[in-house]
Amino acid sequence: MEIVVLVKQVPDTEAMIQIAEDGVSLKTEKITWIMNPYDEFAVEEAVRIRASLGGRVTVLALGPESTVTAIRTALAMGADKGIHIHDPAAEGSDSLSTGKILAAALKDMPYDLIIAGQRAMDDDGYQVGAAVAEYLDIPQISMVIKQEIVGGKIICHRTEDGALVTVESELPVLFTTQRGLNEPRYVTFPGIIKAKKKPVEVKTLEDLGIDPQTVGPAGQKVTIVALHSPPKRIGVRMIVRETEQENAAELVRILSEEVKVLLA
Amino acid sequence: MEYADLTRLCFRCGYCKFSADYGEINCPSYLKFGFDTYAPGGRMWLIKAWLTHQIDISANYMKILYTCATCGNCKEQCVMDLKTNLLDVFEAAKSELVEEGAVPPAVRDYFKAISINGNPYKEPQSERGKWAEGIGIEVFDGHEYLFYVGDVGSYDERGKKMARSVASVFVDAGLSVGMLGEEELSDGNDVKALGEKWLFQYLAEENIKLFNARGVKKIITLDPHAYNAFRVEYPKFGGNFEVQHYAQLFLTLIRNKTIHPETSDLKVTYHDPCYLGRHGGVYDAPREVLKYVPGLHFSEMRRNGKNALCCGGGGGNFFTDMMGGGEESPARIRVREALETGCQGLVVACPLCAKMLDDAVKAEGVETRIRIQDLAETLKGACREMTNSRTAGDDVLDMRSLTGYCCDLWKIPSILRDRIIGPDDIREDAEKRPTRRSAL
DSSP, X not given: OXXXXXXXXXXXTTSOOOBOTTSSSBOOTTOOEEEOHHHHHHHHHHHXXXXXXXXXXEEEXXXXXXXXXXXXXXXXXXXXXXXXXXXXXXXXXXXXXXXXXXXXXXXXXXXXXXXXXXXXXXXOOOOHHHHHHXXXXXXXEEEEEEEEEETTEEEEEEEETTEEEEEXXXXXXXXXXXXXXXXXXXXXXXXXXXXXXXXXXEEOTXXXXXXXXXXXXXXXXXXXXXXXXXXXXXOOOOOOOSSHHHHHHHHHHIIIIISOOSOO | OTXXXXXXXXXXXXGGGBOTTSSSBOOHHHHHHOOGGGSHHHHHHHHHHHHTTSSOOOHHHHHHHHTOOOOOHHHHHOOXXXXXXXXXXXXXXXXXXXXXXXXXXXXXXXXXXXXXXXXXXXXXXXXXXXXXXXXXXXXXXXXXXXXXXXXXXXXXXXXXXXXHHHHHHHHHTTOOEEEOGGGOXXXXXHHHHTXXXXXXXXXXXXXXXXXXXXXXXXXXXXXXXXXXXXXXXXXXXXXXXXXXXXXXXXXXXXXXXXXOOOOOOOEEEEOOOTTTTTTTOOOHHHHHHHHTSTTOEXXXXXXXXXXXXXXXXXXXXXXXXXXXXXXXXXHHHHHHHHXXXXXXEEEESOHHHHHHXXXXXXXXXXXXXXXXXXXXXXXXXXXXXXXXXXOTTXXXXXXXXXXXXXXXXXXXXXXXXXXXXXXXXXXXXXXXXXXXXXXX
């Protein structure tokens, strides 16, 4: 079983996100970078499938120099080898271009199964997994909470509006992960250091036969016009009047006149 | 596995889970779960079974190892020579799980939060010094003492309150003391107890580097867990500092008349934190401090000193909550034991104990009968509102004299604080709330 896991490096989920001077990107100086949490489920599932069915787990990631840390973490979790697509021209690619680049790398690789996070926790795009499957012209099953592979077929469970949907497909297939699929294993410092012995291959857009003008900022189909911080949460406001009736009347007044959620 | 040979020496006599007089169970996880596998002897046999390939790692195996509160009662009660290294065996077994990557999700998330954020609360480091706002304690710069507050003192609401009361005692006394604020890093004591020796080594080395760079010689800790790490573990990495828990310094300052405890006529008892008592051997200092409070009535709980019952928050359980709550949780049993003494105040000297026991008081629904207070709060007479004469058996209190205090406890908005609450309202409210007996 040849399994490929798509991995992205994202800011720590608790990081203080600040909009940069240009108004369309984020300040990255004080951010700690981690492997996208949904990709951790993907790596864990891949390693578990390999444990029962044999084969090889390859981690594929696109991103700047620092992305190698996420790849090393995946290798420490048990993946066998890493491929790092590192090319300055690819930086600033939108979801579709990212899908295109990853798919181009996958075309030259053997795969029976591709696992990706349902979305990256930084821009919550939900696009890349689907885009890769479309470019490769293979089926995709999204937000999987359980899977079983029997004789060249995969059966996946996914939740949908409170219902459980069972989806079956021939391999090769791409599926994306949902919380509940597994509990990713913990990786220690020495584990990551030991993983340095595992190979990480670096590829450029040229290696993949991609024209830099079709990806990155030049190839953007989606343009970020502006970023805004969500409105600050306002504190609790206590209504304290003489009687319960007056309290209720004041509450109704605020809800209808100030917050405008009640219509008179 | 390190210490593997010791697992063969335990023949599971079972003394480890008892109190000194073998009259009651004193192992927190055995108290909670009631199965022998959750007692130290049971764990020894289970680890042996894993070492000899009779069992595999499972969720249950992990849970059993990680519900150990590392309180050290077993080391006191074990009759074999192996008792010295009893906790080391459990720690080594947890280290094996860490190395396999097979730890419970709550433990994994605790490690990851410390690795990524530098603290288990996943809060930015810039928030670390916020507890000290308005207290007047300076950032450490060549002061005689460093006041190290740790994760709970920096981020937990109860812990911050405690850090503030302790720091203000030092500031009022004119002591030369500074804090690290946003530069402070987790001490790693519980990381080590949970078996992540590699992350602990990193934290120890970083802290030692920081302390040395800043010229720190003497450290006062808020948290007995940090006291243990700095005193016992850091020297192994070349970090040699003069470490004191704040209770010890309080005693010195009282004896040399630098601080003067305020008069109180409260009845109190004292809960020994495991990492100050059994692990640190400091039993007398906090008790001596209490003796200097004029008018204070002190009585011991049935289990005290070397024989104290743990609150259940040690060994990382405070953060991972592997032990879980419920009526038989060690903290709730401890609160009931404290109530037996007829005390109004349960004095603690550890921010983890403070929070665990505070929550237990709420869960037991006895907020009007007992209050968890730390040593500093006791010195400063923080409980003056409670000084009306009552015994633990009193069900109805005269609330008029307690209004300010009860508002705090029952979370009545401060805006209503001036409204006088009648005894009848209170009695009715108390009856509505579930008590332990009515739950049965």
